[in-house]
Amino acid sequence: MAISVVMPALEMAQETGKLIAWLKKEGDRVTKGEPLLEIETDKAVMEVEAAADGILTGIRAEEGAVIPVGQTIAWLVRPGEVPPSDAEPPESGRARPETKPALAVVEKAPAGTVTTGAKASPKARRLAKERGVDLEQIRGSGPDGAVSAEDVLSFVGTQVASTSLDAESLSVVGRLMAERTTQSWTSVPHFFLVRDVEAGALQQVRDQIALQVEETHGVKLTLTDLLVALVARVLANHPRMNSSWAGEKIRVNPDVNIAIAIAVKDGVVGAVIRNSDKAELAEIAIQRRDLTDRARAGRLRPTDISDATFTLSNLGMYNVDAFTAIITPPQAAILAVGRISDRVVPVDGRPGIRPMMTLTLSSDHRVVDGARAATFLNDLANAIRDPWSLLHTQQRS
Numbered sequence: 383m384a385i386s387v388v389m390p391a392l393e394m395a396q397e398t399g400k401l402i403a404w405l406k407k408e409g410d411r412v413t414k415g416e417p418l419l420e421i422e423t424d425k426a427v428m429e430v431e432a433a434a435d436g437i438l439t440g441i442r443a444e445e446g447a448v449i450p451v452g453q454t455i456a457w458l459v460r461p462g463e464v465p466p467s468d469a470e471p472p473e474s475g476r477a478r479p480e481t482k483p484a485l486a487v488v489e490k491a492p493a494g495t496v497t498t499g500a501k502a503s504p505k506a507r508r509l510a511k512e513r514g515v516d517l518e519q520i521r522g523s524g525p526d527g528a529v530s531a532e533d534v535l536s537f538v539g540t541q542v543a544s545t546s547l548d549a550e551s552l553s554v555v556g557r558l559m560a561e562r563t564t565q566s567w568t569s570v571p572h573f574f575l576v577r578d579v580e581a582g583a584l585q586q587v588r589d590q591i592a593l594q595v596e597e598t599h600g601v602k603l604t605l606t607d608l609l610v611a612l613v614a615r616v617l618a619n620h621p622r623m624n625s626s627w628a629g630e631k632i633r634v635n636p637d638v639n640i641a642i643a644i645a646v647k648d649g650v651v652g653a654v655i656r657n658s659d660k661a662e663l664a665e666i667a668i669q670r671r672d673l674t675d676r677a678r679a680g681r682l683r684p685t686d687i688s689d690a691t692f693t694l695s696n697l698g699m700y701n702v703d704a705f706t707a708i709i710t711p712p713q714a715a716i717l718a719v720g721r722i723s724d725r726v727v728p729v730d731g732r733p734g735i736r737p738m739m740t741l742t743l744s745s746d747h748r749v750v751d752g753a754r755a756a757t758f759l760n761d762l763a764n765a766i767r768d769p770w771s772l773l774h775t776q777q778r779s
Contacts, residue, residue: 384465385434387418387456389449390684397503398523398530401447401455402427406438412458417681422558428684434458440465448523448532502529509534535561559649563708570627570709571747575755579763581722581739584608587769591663599664605722606642606696607667612765613694613717614638614658615772620758624691626712627748633712641690641710642670644677651677652710654690663773698722704740714749717762718742739766 389399402420406412417429418438436458443455457465502510502517506529510517513534520537522529584605592603617624617638626633638659641652653673655666676682692714695707698721707718720740727736741762745755765772 385458386454391451398448401443410438505531506534566708575743577741577759579766580736582737595664601667603667610640616762618659623758625714635691639691641693643695653686715745
């Protein structure tokens with residue numbers, strides 16, 4: 383029986399996906415779970431795996447096409463089988479190469495206004511209103527010419543680029559990062575808490591068990607791995623910090639899934655370590671290494687970047703003392719971690735030198751208030767000063 387290959391919905395409220403590349407060609411034999419194509423969503427470029435064994439045939443979407451979610455773009459068939467003859471999609475929904483937004487021949491509306499006559503998705507209308515864009519100036523790439531959110535963002539990007547002949551064109555990752563951070567910074571009410579904490583015990587724990595983890599599992603244990611474990615375990619006791627903003631309400635997430643900010647060419651991606659509060663240090667280290675390698679190779683899967691409930695961004699390895707990070711919606715918070723460095727601090731009433739670390743917590747004020755965020759940060763600081771208090775699953779050396 384022929385099985386259709388459709389444009390998947392990988393994100394909430396996703397309407398379309400852009401086909402970046404076919405990883406198999408017409409007539410190739412495909413195994414279930416094997417990478418089949420690459421698509422671009424609002425978050426990243428991801429691989430999509432084959433849902434079944436079969437021969438790839440009936441490809442009807444070209445690379446570069448923007449395709450409605452759920453539309454059939456190819457088929458997987460058995461040897462000798464042909465795809466259904468009535469599978470051709472209607473002309474209005476046919477996948478087509480993405481075109482740059484073009485100006486319609488209409489009188490330009492006053493600045494800051496949004497014309498409501500054009501066909502557009504709710505998300506596109508909201509983005510157009512936020513950016514003061516006239517929807518009738520945008521040629522939609524969606525079904526029946528409807529304007530999608532991607533069309534609005536592309537149009538805005540084109541306007542910005544046109545202001546400078548020397549503007550540097552962004553990569554896919556760079557453009558997506560720019561769009562996400564702009565949307566977060568302009569729509570999420572951020573507030574920030576800063577805490578200095580002694581990190582000597584954190585270094586000691588790393589040194590005590592790093593060799594054991596490397597000999598047993600062949601992976602280097604890092605301070606980021608330890609921080610993921612501690613942050614996740616503290617989050618388990620602070621469910622509001624692990625919640626998400628869902629429109630007009632707060633959704634308490636049942637799992638603790640920590641996203642690690644990973645630097646890749648031209649941008650940053652957040653790869654997710656699931657159920658971090660229950661994972662042992664070796665498991666976290668193995669997942670972190672695997673995610674980092676695949677992120678930098680551009681081979682992250684949809685599950686690698688979805689369902690994060692909190693983000694950790696560590697720039698200590700770049701000798702950064704402290705910084706402020708932008709929240710990744712719909713998460714409620716992100717923790718920015720600076721380097722560990724020796725500083726002069728009070729010790730028993732006298733000046734002393736201790737290895738110190740600065741933590742900066744960015745929180746969404748719609749989800750948490752200052753007191754909740756401060757309590758969480760205080761508990762995390764205590765855990766960093768005494769890591770063994772939470773790392774019950776690890777044996778002391």
